[in-house]
Amino acid sequence: MGLEQIIQNCQRNDTAAQEQLYRLLAPKLFGVSLKYSRNYAEAEDNLQDGFILIFEKINKYEFKGSFEGWAKRVVINNILQRYRTEGVFEIIHENIPDTPDVEIEEDSVSMDFLVSIIQQLPDRYRLVFNLYVIDDYSHKEIAEMLKITIGTSKSNLARARMILKEKIESQQTNKKFTSAK
Numbered sequence: 001m002g003l004e005q006i007i008q009n010c011q012r013n014d015t016a017a018q019e020q021l022y023r024l025l026a027p028k029l030f031g032v033s034l035k036y037s038r039n040y041a042e043a044e045d046n047l048q049d050g051f052i053l054i055f056e057k058i059n060k061y062e063f064k065g066s067f068e069g070w071a072k073r074v075v076i077n078n079i080l081q082r083y084r085t086e087g088v089f090e091i092i093h094e095n096i097p098d099t100p101d102v103e104i105e106e107d108s109v110s111m112d113f114l115v116s117i118i119q120q121l122p123d124r125y126r127l128v129f130n131l132y133v134i135d136d137y138s139h140k141e142i143a144e145m146l147k148i149t150i151g152t153s154k155s156n157l158a159r160a161r162m163i164l165k166e167k168i169e170s171q172q173t174n175k176k177f178t179s180a181k
Helices: 003-011 015-036 040-060 067-086 111-120 123-134 139-146 150-180
Strands: none
Touching: 003 015, 003 040, 015 040, 015 067, 015 111, 015 123, 040 067, 067 123, 067 139, 111 123, 111 150, 123 139, 123 150, 139 150
């Protein structure tokens, strides 16, 4: 059965089709959820909440564009809504200069380490960082989605970059120090 047929069956509340869709999309959507979550357990919760919303809204999907993209947007919007409700975003009216790109020594930073330090960022910084750097949204789009100013989006991104740069440099320094022994 193709994806279109699975979606149509889900629109008719077919639980077998819902399970099939879950098995098909859960690994990719979990990766999306993990990017926006504080930890693995929260990512699992966000994924479950996202699928509940996908199944509630699946009748609104009109078979235009990628279903996977539509489902990803539902999951991200649901996570962002939860953060807005928690009052994660702080309005900042200061200008922080752009930080230079972090120079990472080749093979010195593992992907697991990068994911780990991104997850350690404060929520507002992590969300803006992921939306801007990983998902390629503009500051204007981020500001609209998160209901913050463009300046706050830029400030949060700059702060996220500074924190990441410090953690990466610290890790690289520690690696050099331990390998020099």
